[in-house]
Amino acid sequence: MKRMLSGVKPTGRLTLGNYIGAIRQFIQYQDEYEMFIFIANMHAITIPCDPKQLRQNSKDMIALYLALGLDPEKTTLFLQSDLPQHTELGWIMTCHSYMGELQRMTQYKDKTAKGEAGITAGLFTYPALMAADILMYDADYVPVGVDQKQHVELARDLAERFNHRYGDTFVVPEPIVQKVGAKIMSLQNPTKKMSKSEDNPKATIDLLDEPNVARKKIMSAVTDSLGVIRYDVENQPGIANLLTILSALNNEAIEGIVKRYEGKGYGELKKEVGQTVFDFLSDLQEKYRAIIASSIMDDALREGSEKAGKIAYKKVAKVKRKLGLSVVK
Ligand code: AMP
Ligand code: TRP
Numbered sequence: 001m002k003r004m005l006s007g008v009k010p011t012g013r014l015t016l017g018n019y020i021g022a023i024r025q026f027i028q029y030q031d032e033y034e035m036f037i038f039i040a041n042m043h044a045i046t047i048p049c050d051p052k053q054l055r056q057n058s059k060d061m062i063a064l065y066l067a068l069g070l071d072p073e074k075t076t077l078f079l080q081s082d083l084p085q086h087t088e089l090g091w092i093m094t095c096h097s098y099m100g101e102l103q104r105m106t107q108y109k110d111k112t113a114k115g116e117a118g119i120t121a122g123l124f125t126y127p128a129l130m131a132a133d134i135l136m137y138d139a140d141y142v143p144v145g146v147d148q149k150q151h152v153e154l155a156r157d158l159a160e161r162f163n164h165r166y167g168d169t170f171v172v173p174e175p176i177v178q179k180v181g182a183k184i185m186s187l188q189n190p191t192k193k194m195s196k197s198e199d200n201p202k203a204t205i206d207l208l209d210e211p212n213v214a215r216k217k218i219m220s221a222v223t224d225s226l227g228v229i230r231y232d233v234e235n236q237p238g239i240a241n242l243l244t245i246l247s248a249l250n251n252e253a254i255e256g257i258v259k260r261y262e263g264k265g266y267g268e269l270k271k272e273v274g275q276t277v278f279d280f281l282s283d284l285q286e287k288y289r290a291i292i293a294s295s296i297m298d299d300a301l302r303e304g305s306e307k308a309g310k311i312a313y314k315k316v317a318k319v320k321r322k323l324g325l326s327v328v329k
Pocket of ligand 2: 144
């Protein structure tokens with residue numbers, strides 16, 4: 001069975017964008033692949049984090065993953081910080097990355113271009129840690145949103161570089177970017193990505209939003225004045241976004257939805273999207289509350305880090321041997 005791995009940073013709360021763009025894929029793929037999913041909390045601290053918030057976000061995230069359908073019998077679920085090998089291999093990857101490569105990473109580039117204050121060295125080197133996360137488990141495939149593709153490409157380069165210098169050590173991973181719904185946009189500014197770090201709460205749907213509040217956010221989503229329901233990202237980004245959300249949550253092709261809405265208005269479309277989101281969140285949150293009240297989460301994490309830990313231990317030992325870092329056989 002081929003291996004697949006992905007991680008999500010526990011910064012802010014999970015949004016509908018995270019679900020449609022990333023988590024939904026994890027759930028679908030767990031039957032087909034040997035899955036590894038982890039909470040990338042060492043990545044979260046590249047920007048200032050409130051410890052209480054970080055802990056709460058991480059817990060919510062794990063509970064939501066399980067509520068969304070991640071099955072700990074099929075998927076190895078763990079917390080990155082529970083396995084020190086990640087930072088160990090991360091350092092080794094940092095030492096094999098060039099300054100130029102890291103300077104080209106858009107996240108860092110954008111922040112420096114904006115002249116943001118307080119950019120940490122961790123934010124600069126984190127793609128090397130991400131490469132370590134991936135290469136540690138010999139992942140064949142890495143499902144990510146479009147914005148993360150560049151980092152998986154760096155992981156590929158590092159795997160090839162390492163294999164070339166020291167002999168076959170890592171599997172060269174491939175990014176998988178989902179087509180429909182790969183990018184869910186802000187409800188208030190549909191040319192911008194829906195993001196959990198967004199300031200305007202009306203722009204984003206949190207998976208833990210009160211379902212009624214979420215419905216209202218859909219009803220007040222920014223659209224356009226053209227008045228025709230078409231999938232046209234360029235000219236009607238707001239409508240395209242609503243169609244994408246509906247298509248993803250209902251598993252219905254966009255063309256079919258557009259046909260159903262021939263001659264109908266935006267209000268009707270918003271009503272259906274609002275109801276769909278309402279139903280989706282109500283069902284999800286009921287499961288989430290049951291998980292929080294049980295020991296399912298603790299059990300899944302314990303088993304997950306045990307399994308991942310064994311692989312990580314072996315991999316780092318091998319890498320250390322290859323690099324001449326270990327002196328005993
Ligand atoms: P982030 O929220 O930026 O930490 O991203 C976590 C994962 O969710 C990554 O795979 C992102 O690409 C994906 N993701 C985040 N926001 C969106 C969005 N609005 N639409 C689609 N995918 C997203
Ligand atoms: N950097 C990713 C993000 O911002 C999270 C992440 C960390 C990740 N390590 C990973 C994703 C390894 C895929 C594989 O969301």
